[in-house]
Amino acid sequence: EVQLLQSGGDLVQPGGSLRLSCAASQFTFSIYAMAWVRQAPGKGLEWVSTIGTDIRETFYADSVKGRFTVSRDNSKNTLSLQMNSLRAEDTAIYYCVKGWQMESWGQGTLVTVSS
Amino acid sequence: DVVMTQSPLSLPVTLGQSASISCRSSQSLVHSDGSTYLHWFQQRPGQSPRRLIYRVADRDFGVPDRFSGSGSGTDFTLKISRVEAEDAGIYYCVQGTYWPRTFGQGTKVEIK
Numbered sequence A: 001e002v003q004l005l006q007s008g009g010d011l012v013q014p015g016g017s018l019r020l021s022c023a024a025s026q027f028t029f030s031i032y033a034m035a036w037v038r039q040a041p042g043k044g045l046e047w048v049s050t051i052g053t054d055i056r057e058t059f060y061a062d063s064v065k066g067r068f069t070v071s072r073d074n075s076k077n078t079l080s081l082q083m084n085s086l087r088a089e090d091t092a093i094y095y096c097v098k099g100w101q102m103e104s105w106g107q108g109t110l111v112t113v114s115s
Numbered sequence B: 001d002v003v004m005t006q007s008p009l010s011l012p013v014t015l016g017q018s019a020s021i022s023c024r025s026s027q028s029l030v031h032s033d034g035s036t037y038l039h040w041f042q043q044r045p046g047q048s049p050r051r052l053i054y055r056v057a058d059r060d061f062g063v064p065d066r067f068s069g070s071g072s073g074t075d076f077t078l079k080i081s082r083v084e085a086e087d088a089g090i091y092y093c094v095q096g097t098y099w100p101r102t103f104g105q106g107t108k109v110e111i112k
Helices: none
Strands: A003-007 A018-025 A034-039 A045-051 A058-060 A068-073 A078-083 A092-098 A109-113 B004-007 B010-013 B019-025 B038-043 B050-054 B067-072 B075-080 B089-095 B107-111
Touching: A003 A092, A018 A034, A018 A092, A018 A109, A034 A068, A034 A078, A045 A068, A045 A078, A045 B089, A058 A068, B004 B089, B010 B019, B019 B038, B019 B089, B019 B107, B038 B067, B050 B067, B075 B089
Parallel strands: B010 B107
Antiparallel strands: A003 A018, A018 A078, A034 A045, A034 A092, A045 A058, A068 A078, A092 A109, B004 B019, B019 B075, B038 B050, B038 B089, B067 B075, B089 B107
């Protein structure tokens, strides 16, 4: 069974930075695109970013472009999301997601941006 | 951006009855490769989303055949036959044809 173990969520001040990680197992990580999707408290789902199997292939929502950077380390089966210049509206549960078409999801990690 | 519009946003259903959720996109979801990347997700309270249906009508592994998807172009439907208590939750459609990926607002299914 696919495992996506997430970590890194925390309370951070506006303007601060945070790095989320997702450790993948039980599938061949290197041949799958990976994504991040977030959910603000009590709200719906919002796609954030996707990285292809080629690390040069990245896509971002306009709301995070220029502030967030997605990356992957195929040698460690790890997906990361570096989040800079955080805003209150970035407060959400962040999900690590497998595949171009979002076939499997991690357990989520909570990011709270507040002073 | 492609706008995904779900209806209804709230759906009370009696156990054993059927339920249908509509999802409409602001433009055709047919990809240049010929596939239509419209998927359905279920999110039970306190849980991560789970994909139920991909490419309009294909059920994911382990999804009961009570769940079915249909539609084409810009108009799609998720049907739940013989609703069970475990089907309570929020259902989302998402398009995977264009960037950025966009979700519907979600439909809350409540079991009466």
